[in-house]
Structures are given as structure tokens and as C-alpha cells.
Amino acid sequence: MRTLRRRLLPLLLASASVGAVMVLLPPALAAFGLLPWSQALILSGVILLGAAACALAGGLLLVRRSVRQLATEVRTHTRAVTEAVAAERLEIAEANADLEQVRAGLERIEGEVLPKQRRQFKRDLLDQGRKDYEQQVAWSELREHLDTATFMPPLRGWAASPDLVRLIVRHIDRLRPELVVECGSGSSSIWMGYALRRQGRGRVVAIEHDAHYAEQTRALIAEHGLDDVVEVRLAPLVEAEPGTVTDTGLRDKGAVPRWYDTSAFADLDDIGLLLVDGPPESTGRQARYPALPAFWPYLADDAVIILDDTSRKDERALGRRWLEEYPELLRVEEPAEKGAHVFSRKGA
Template structure:
């Protein structure tokens, strides 16, 4: 197949070479015929044939040289064409690389400018931050200096006052603690109470005010004592009435939970034959038609009046409730409600009398019931004893 392709590609050369070859072969045949007929010796025939062969070879070589020259020319033309193409592509590549390089250089220059601008901004912001911090530091130093001076002035003026006030408070608290201990011991000794008595003070009545109430029980021997509120004080009053040998206690309690706790205390001390804890929820209270009072008293809550409807000849009232958080001047109604049910020599004891609300209640009672007189008792929380003036 390759030979056929070669023959096709060299067809024009074969057109010359084949006739030449045929002529050469015919010459050789003629020389051979002459030698055979004796007209020419075989040596001369061979020499003549050799000479013809050499000429044929020379002709063939010349023909081959022509073919080679032409092939070399074709190859040279192809190489030149390739060189032109390579040169064109190389110029294109160089131009593209040059454009990319120029674009990269431009981008780098732009980036350098942006970095320079960022550096300038950072420097400017840094200076501003430093200036701001320095200004804040100076302001802080000034403020601290002013604060130190103010503290020095306060120490010089306030600390001595605070020290004196603290000393007074400690002294007062110490005296109060001592008085409460003394009152507790005196109550225990006087009443012959049980070994485990409910604690006093805090939310409960303090020992010193209980000592006042017990002394009044001993002095007046009331047949009926009413307590506004209930708790530990109910037990102590029960013991006082038992020692006196007469009287009973009715304690009014607005909270069902605390009423039950007070009943349990009373039962634990075996005083339920003397002490009665009554449920008396807070309800809207209005002054009696015969009692003086302002029109706005209708909105004041107090113990349900039904809880005291059956009580008469009350000899002593201990006002230790309702809690001050239930209403302004929450204990005011005790006297208007109960004084009509009291004996002529009845006594009212108002606990927590040093509080502003109780002082206002005291002033109103004395103003609205001019027949009353009051005596101040020196107790931790303050106490006032109200009695009717002698006629």
C-alpha cells in the first residue's frame, strides 16, 4: 500500500523513467543479439553494455537528484510556512502577555495607592484614638482627684457623725436587748409559765409590752380581754388570766392560717378553756352613727364586726393588729368599734406606738374621744395606755 501511494505521488517522474528504462533494456537486447551473431565479440558486447549501464545509472541518478531537489524545496516551503505561523502565534502570545503584564502592573499600582490611603487613614484614626484616650485619661484623673477631695471632706464631716450615731444605735440596741431579757425573765417568774414558751419580739409583741399588759391584768382583774391579733401573745395572756384566777381572752385573727396556728399553740399549753381564737376576716368598716369620724372611713378595712357582736363589759383591749400593711391607720377602728362594748374602767393598750401611723391614731383617738387620757410606756416599739378620765 505504501508503495502504491509512493507511485501515485511520483507519477510524473515515472512517465520519464519508464520510457528511459525501456530504451535501456532494448539497447541491452540489441547488444546481446550482435554478440550472438558473431558481429560483435562478447567482450566488446559486455564493455558496451557496461557503458550503457553506467549511462543509465547516471541518468537515473540525475533523475533522482531532480526528485530530491524538488522534495527538499517542498519541505523547505513547509518549514517556512511553519516559521511564519510560529512567528505570528509568537507575536500574538507576546502581545497577550504584554497586555496582561500591563494590566497587572496597573492593578499593582492601584493596590499600592489603596494601601497608602489605608495607611494614611489608619495613621489619622490612630492619632484620633490616642488623642481621645489621652483626653479621657486626663478627665478621669481630674474626676478621681475631685472624688478623693470629696471623700476627704465627707470623712472629716460624716464619719464622726456616723460613728456617733452608730455608737448611739449600739447603745440603744444593747439597752433594748437587756430590757427584753429582763422582761422575759420577769414574765416567766411571775406567771410560772411552761418550760417551752412561744417566742416574743419581732412580728410578735415584745416581752416589755407584754409585761405592761400582764401588769394591767393583775391590777384591773378584767373579766373579758380582747386582743386585736393573735399568736404568742395570746398564750402569755392566757397564762396571766389563769394566774389572776378570773377572766377569759378573745383574740381576733383575720388570717385563717394564723388563726389555726394560734389555736394549736393555745391547745399545746392547755389554755383552750381560757383563750378563744376567733376568725375575723377584714371587711369594709363604717363608723357608728354615734361615733365621730370622717366620711372617708367607710373604705377602711377592719375585723368583721360579727366577731365581736356578742361581747360586752370588756375590761382590757390589747391593740396589736391588723398589720399596718392592710391600710393607712389600720388600727384606728378598734376604739370606735369596741368602746361601746367596754366596761366603764376599761383600758386600751396600743402597741407599736412609735410608728407614724400609730401616732396619728393616738392623736385622733384623743381628739374624737375627749374622755380619754393616755400614758406613755417606755418600750422598744412604743406603747400607749388609754383609760377613761375619772369623773
């Protein structure tokens, strides 16, 4: 309506101006005696009516045009509103479809996944409880069997698990070795020291690559009064000899595989039990493989090699490699928490 008024206003002003001139023209002619007053009045009235009719016609044309434009705008707006409503309905429909999928997924999770998860959680909980119980039993048996000090270094975690230490102690009791060598050091070194002290013979030599950890183990040894039984030797990790690693391409790539400095234990001989629990997995692929080639010349005929952490892929692979390269070896897989393989010469 504002557009209509803006368009009509100039037209009305123009029409009014022209109409005023035309209406005043006959009286002006009559005033000058050029036209009788009666005719002048009639002519002014006719002119006034004609001007009004023209103005009305023009206004009607403008109104019609404005109505058409308004109709076009209404149709355009209606179309836009319709499209917006349709798009919104489509979005709502898609949202409902997504909601149905979510609802179906939740129903599936509630009906299938959650029961499975609960059953798996229950199995895992029972399995962990059984493992914890077994480790507690092994711990208690070790304490009672070895008559250790009241406060012993903890097992499990980074340290050996009680079931592995129990396995080691059983072999120490059976073999009564003069020398036990451990790749790595820590809590297990203390427990093996008690086992050797109980039998009244033998010593433990723990090979450690980390100077700080070696000092910690030495402090534990002193605390338990096992200095005469357990020795920790520092053997930094150095470039391993060619052929003692699986991935020979490592050297070409600039990644030199490392193992203990063998000069630290070159004087050892007649090793009755070898525990391979180091170096750490982060050292490289099959990081513990060199243990057997390095110690093989120094092993007693009835020696036992115990490989820890055989639940890991790397340790299982290097164990198979040992069997392939040393066919005289026999392997027994022990049910330990982290996995343990026991190697010995056939017939020993």
C-alpha cells in the same frame, strides 16, 4: 514613594519611546543617503541629550508635585496627630481632675463621714444592746412572775415585745378584769392567758381575721392547757362601716376599707382591757382606728385600751383622733420597744 514611581513609570516609557524614535531617525535618514553619517550621529546625540533633559525636567516636575502632596499629607497627618494628642491630654487632664475629686471625696469620707458612721454605728449598737437587755429583763420578769411553762412562744418580731406584754400583765394584775379582748392573736394571747390564770379569774378573747393563724394560736392554747382561759374567734375582714376610716375618698376610688366582722364579738360586754394589735398595717390607712368605736359600748368604766406599734405614724395619728373624738379619754405614752399608748377614762 510608591505613588511617585507609579506616576514616573508611564512618563519614562513614553519618553523612552519618543526618544528612541527621534534617536533612530537621523541614522535612518543617513542610511537612505538623505543625511551624512557624521551629521546624523551628531543630530542623534543632540536629540538623545534633549530627550534626556526633557525627561529629567518632567521627572523633576513630578517629584516637585509629589513632594508638595507629601508635604500636605504630612501637615494633615501632623495636625490630626496633634489634635489627637491634645484630645488625649484633655481627657487625661479631665481624668486627673475626676481623680482629684474622687481623692478629695475619699479624704472627706475618711475624715468626716467614716468617723460619724462609726459613732452612729456605736450608738446604734449600744442602743440595740440596751433594747435587747431590756427585753431580756422583761422576759425574765414575766417568766418568774407568771410561773409559765418551760417552753413559751417567742416574742418580738411580728409578735408583741416582752416589755409590751409586761405592761399588759401589770394592768391585768391591777384591774383584775373579767374580760380581756385582743385585736389579733398569737404569742401575746398565751402570755395573757397565764396572767389571768394566775389571778384565778377572767378570760381572753382574741379576734383573728386569718383562719390559718387562728388555728396556729388555738394549737398553742391547747399545748399550754389554756383552753378554759383563752378563746380565739375568727372574724374575717369585711367592709368597714362608713365614718370609721380617715380617708373617706377610698370608697370613691374603689378601695373599700376593711375591718373585723363585728358579729364575731357582738356578745362581749364589760371589757376590762382592750389590746389593739391588729389588723395588720397592710390592711389600709389607720387600719386599727375602728377598734375604739366598735368596742366603746362594751368597755367597762375603768377599762384600759392599749395601742401597740405607736412608733408608727399611722398609729400615732389614730391615737390623736381617738383623743379628739373621745374627750373623756386620757393617754399615757409608755416606753416600749415598738411604742405603746395606754388610754383610759379620766378619773378612772
